[in-house]
Amino acid sequence: MSKTKAAPETLPFDEAKSEAFTERFVSALNASSLMMMYSVGHRTGLFDTMDGMDWSTSSRIAEAAGLNERYVREWLGAMVTGRVVDYDATSKTYRLPPEHARWLTRKVSPENLAVTAQWISVLGGVESQIVERFRSGGGVSYECFERFHETMAEESAQTVVAALHEHILPLTNGLEEELERGIKVLDVGCGSGRAACALAKAYPASTFLGYDLCEDAVGAANALAREEGLSNVSFHVKDITGLEEPEAYDLVTAFDIVHDQKDPATVLANIHAVLKPGATFLMQDIAGSSHLEKNLDHPIGPFGYTISTMHCMTVSLAQGGAGLGTMWGEELAEQMLGEAGFGDISKHSLEHDFINVYFVTRKK
Template structure:
């Protein structure tokens, strides 16, 4: 038996990194709480304040607020004056932690850590038994995903995403048929329906909860050119109907993404365009070593995207299926004209512009 020699410097560096990882995980959970309770938003509007003052302004329990504040202080997200006993959220931090920061707000994404933690036991069971964890086990998934979409897709729709396809905005103004597959709560489609009253929009999603929310939004806005329905994308049977089909971060967690892409191909009109937004990645892990959030995305894949596909007997592509696999599957579905574009402000996603003919 060979005894492996340990490099003490390398071992110590790794131990220090593990401590950093533990602290970062703790900060992530505390940041999620700060976002959900709007504590960051409250503090951004206050001068340096005591814990009771901050709790009172936020309408929250002071003891919990104080413990949260102290965690934020040790994480260096909040500054503390030990003489005045006051806490302050620096403007430079508020620029990435508050709702006023709009698409620059990183705090909403920290919710994924707590959300995925709720299914850890079930995912561990899958490590031993195989199978997967179904959508129904993720109690806040569509709520968090809607906020995610509100950070990445919805604000960029008109200025950045639609212009990726020449002439699309003008076509929408004239009036075309549009489908969004895997629409979730329908935030993007509702925005499009409001902006382009001459076009007709259809949204499909597997989740009845998400579709109910989307239909409620339609009723509140009194829109007549958009409809939402519960539908499994793998069972879609429509032919030559749509001028434009979109999927936003929706293909890789399908049970049968191959069948879904074929259905999209058939549902498009001969001169139709398919816009697929999906995760920017390489299919082989070696191409993702420098990805700025590669570890986060593999975690989300293991804890959600891959396992929900496997739960329905699916392929389990996973979040990081990558460009190479995506291009292969698009080709297998019948698409031969594919262009991949990226947006300067969006390092996380690729935008596939796909023509049927």
């Protein structure tokens, strides 16, 4: 006998629920449109230009930003109807209120929300390929994403790099002193290298290495190290699935990379193997549960599963990988750390950051 419940002939239909859904849909349509316009405002420098400007015409704003007036006026239309920019209909002038500028300009980094808005367009760029993978399976690889590493670098500069000294390093007892004395550090999946460069600058007696799969990210990381005149950090193209440097490091950092892995279990075991006894593993990943029902009230639940479908899960599947996805969850993360040989794992949330979670453990 089948355990599947038979569907009633006609499902009960709640008119009010149906109406409420259409309202939520329209609101999502406007909100997602605004996300693209926030991204454009960030990339063109319009928010930075308008910050502190008094009431101005579209021509004046376009001139100050060095942009085409017709495009700027249409963008302003989206910003005004979206209640981001104020509008005076009599003088046809616009103003970015300081209360909004406070969250939208480079000046306020690390709290520039417009940086995060860029994800919607970055993910939208691969939609046709993702639709095709829904039919065929498989994944979309890193090279197919326009501006992924650039956006990631800006994002993690705000969430991770800006919090390194005040919040993240103090999570491990004695780590700052070890870094000051001089230790060997590996950043796996280093991306554009901003975290490793920031640490290398702060701790000149320590040596830093960064490995990443993607040539363009490693190129940007080495360029940053050169720009900053850092001689104690270098970046290399390397697949950490094949990492074999037994007991070589005093600290391994993994910022937002484990769930993207083709073979996350092997990568965690490799990290365990490259640590010296007593050395530290610091892993940042996305906060959330491994159980969908526990993520219903997650502050960025839809965004988390969207970025997973459109990036994190698919880049892993593109390599024939596990496809854990962004929302693999803290329960599975702890389980896999344990299976890789780590014990005494401490988990931390930072008060100002509801997106990330930090796991710290020392190798026995």
